[in-house]
Amino acid sequence: MATRLISCFGKSGRSSKSNKNDAAATADEAVEEQRRGGDGPVLVELFSSQGCKTSPEAELLISRLGRGDFNLDRPVIVLGFHVDYWDYMGWKDPYGSSQWTVRQKAYVESLQLDTMFTPQIVVQGGAHCVGNEESNLLSNIAAAPRFPSPNFQADMKRPTTETLEVSLSGQVRMKIDHQGADIMVALYENGLVSDCPKGENKGRVLSNDFVVRRLEKLCSIKDTSSKKNISGTINFTLWDNFNSHKCCMALFVQQNSSHHIFGSQKFDLPNDL
Template structure:
């Protein structure tokens, strides 16, 4: 099925010559990591909206991917970002956020696309496809550069009913050069069910998994060795109701210039929080 297009942001600007050189350097690093035999997960991000007719099909594909329904022979981390630019169509996505729209726009620009659309899947920050194109998605995953998984320990506490405190310590296991990168941590929720009485999915019961509810930066890195010990704490503001056994966390390293992913790691949330 064809993607839904949006032109409210206009055509994305083409990358400058410097930007293209950044991407080429990143590709060289990715090839080097593949030669080293990086065995970490591949990060798959879905941008969708409950106000988009095609998105539920992509959401089902992502849920199956996250459950391990495909025999891929490699670990996968999936995250689902609900954008807000379809809210005017008659149904406001309860998980939609302008923050996720901005994140998708950054990918549209780095991948040199002409427009934003849903559903869109981005793999390792470096390739993309329409979110319901199963064969293309699996091909992108198979061909994605793989990196060593970060080696972090997470101490998770709930100091107040409204806050989740997570202290991290560990190594990224990937050298970061002078282009710099951010360590990001996503808090996501599974098993979300929504009755949709309006909009293009009117009358449907929508099921969403791996829905990113919070995304925070642990720290920024530059000229950092792979073995450098990194510590930091994130305080997530929680929503109501927060059901810990339905949630999980994903940590990933993302380069600033190209937005490529240089490693990711998944964490379970204790059920007794």
């Protein structure tokens, strides 16, 4: 069960192994310099499931974080990824995806953890904690390296009722070395409410915010200066009952080898979309 997997990490939610891999240890001087000078948001990712008994508490925590309840001295961008490996417990998470399970597994490997568990929070791709531990979350955010926020402009339109087309152009404002990075774009939804008639949360009404519904790669970059202009277009396939008023978009730069986040940017969707 979910609670058993959480307890195997102890109270701190950390493994006995180091959370730093060789790629992170050998980050070049340009990266280290911009870590000290960046003022962009800190990316916070929650991996959870409606089939996990302890995930609703973590969902409430990141909803409060995203609303600004903690008066932090730095901006944050929150993304919620619902994994699918608890679906067998009797309730299939309507927002769960094997794609998000694969994403979490990549973090488990890069952070050198012993196993996957929910709820788990990953901060800037390089630190983690159990998702319902407020003090550990806030301390990880306070200690997280900060980078310049990317400076992209977004043009959004609906070529069909089932598709959202997003054209992006701008700079990552971060030198990317030979290790390379991906520019990723997430479309997420707030204000989701579900009745849960089965599984570990049977009989509960579950509320979810910042739920990632789509994630696409804009492009991969390598040996790129901070001022180089980058442009591209992505197409999101929309879901039933898509409501632009409940959705936002986030762009982030993620290093290929370490999975560390090197900058992120949030976009509101147009009211007339």
